[in-house]
Amino acid sequence: MESFRKNLSVFLAFFTPSAGWLFLFFIAPLGIIFVYSFSETISLTEVELTWTFENYGRLLEPEIQTLFWRSIWLASISTAVCLVVGYPVALVIATAPAKWKPWLLLIVILPFWTNLLIRTYALLNILGTRGRVNEGLEWLWTKADGFLTLIGLGAYDLIGEEFEPIVFLGRWSGVIIGLVYVHLPFTILPIYAALERLDRSYLEASLDLGASQWRTFRSVLLPLTMAGVITAAIITFIPMLGSFLTPALLGRGQVDMIANVIERQFKGANDWPFGAAMSLFLLYVTFIILAIQAFAAMRKQKRSERRG
């Protein structure tokens, strides 16, 4: 690496275009919504900067508070599901024979390359009350009912008199399924990376010393890959929290998340300043999560330095 002074003209020729682009089309837009968030709407098309905090104050309204907590809960539950499903999947890939690994990884990543809207639409297609999923459940129900009749319990209607389709769309369950579906690859990859880096002799030692498989998992494998799990949780949680499409299509307007209400401020309600304040709030939450992670990583590094 060389100092930028040594070759100033080359440095400037390479630095200016990208820095300029970022400043003009990234920093400036963020600056503008920052200004908007302190402004008031005075007419349908006009907005005046009055340095008011009213837009931020409105974030405390009960309706918006409910929205925030709903979004946080939906993203948290979905992240937890992703971790529970993603860890074993990553474990299978990491411990598979070397020649299989790239293929197993590809299987997991491939859906991620497919268009997000198409994936959400595909899910929408099968989750309806008359969709494939409920059809499958009905088939299972019929079989179970037949089995109960066979063993003489048919008269008691143990599993209901008739098959009742499960409603997913417009419910929390549908949105959670959608969020997990879309973000699962995000969760698997960091955990897989952590498992690949792992020194396997620790596991051998644990098993040789008589610990069970489960004990080894809980006290050795999981703690050693915790950093990967935390990274996975964060990069799954952040995009989930800002999700727009999944709640819009699978929530059917009944399970809104933050982004849906932000969109409405711009496309429907025409309350740009409030929409700007909400967007910035979402941005700050993201920064806080990332800062906490960076801080934790820093502290951990210092601690291990002190030890080492």
Add this chain to the structure above:
Amino acid sequence: MAKARRNKRGPFEYAHKLSMQTVFVLATIFLYAPIVVLIIFSFNDSRRGGNVIWRGFTTDYYVKAANNASLIEAFVNSLAIAVISTIFAVILGAITAIVLWRFRFPLKPGYEGLVALPIVIPEICMGVAIAVFFSSMGLYVSPGTLWPFNLTNIIIAHITFSFPFAAMVIRTRLNNFNREMEEAAKDLGASEFQVFRDILLPHMKPGLIAGGLLAFTLSLDDFVITFFTSGPDTVTFPVKVYSMVRFSVTPEINAASTVLILITLVLTAIAMRFQSFEEEHK
């Protein structure tokens, strides 16, 4: 002792555990079933959407989708946006990567953070910010602007979110560049430009291609940012599908989606082929 060990499961053989395999298979089914159903039902001969009952094989909906002018227009728009923004994203990404890799300068960690910022901030924030920016700067695309210039706003937005990804990929490639080659070339009298063209650029090539494919896929994939920056006359494929889906589910969308999935698959295959080719010829 040795015998006892053999019966015990090895330390890292979770892939052979049935319960683990079951989770893997179920997760795979979960990831693929919706897409497979979507593709199968794009051939379903059923007038009503819903995709409920199989009524025989037909390719009618592909013909219908191909004759749907506004759908095709949206498709072409999406491809044009992806191609143009990829070119810019690769150029900007490459020079950003070179600057970060080659130079020491004041506030460098800050600049690195700034470059990574478009990757981490929520899409909706970026969409809103860029849309408000264009409208408050008065940068409307007036109706009747010549194609593809009427897509300028969307293209600018796409370059902004995709070039940091390209920069990241290209920088990884640059990190294993042997600078002694550069010194050797200079000792032999090569100019700064010759070194760049004949040594650095060929080394960067796989990174440029990988970065370009990533930018292309990101651009084709994007809905949220496009949704905010597109005007009423400039519709992209995802935005068009979104507006169609909200009214009804039709096999026509299944057909069009299948085509897009195919394009993505082919691109991924090319990317993988290219990568394995590079590895073989290292």
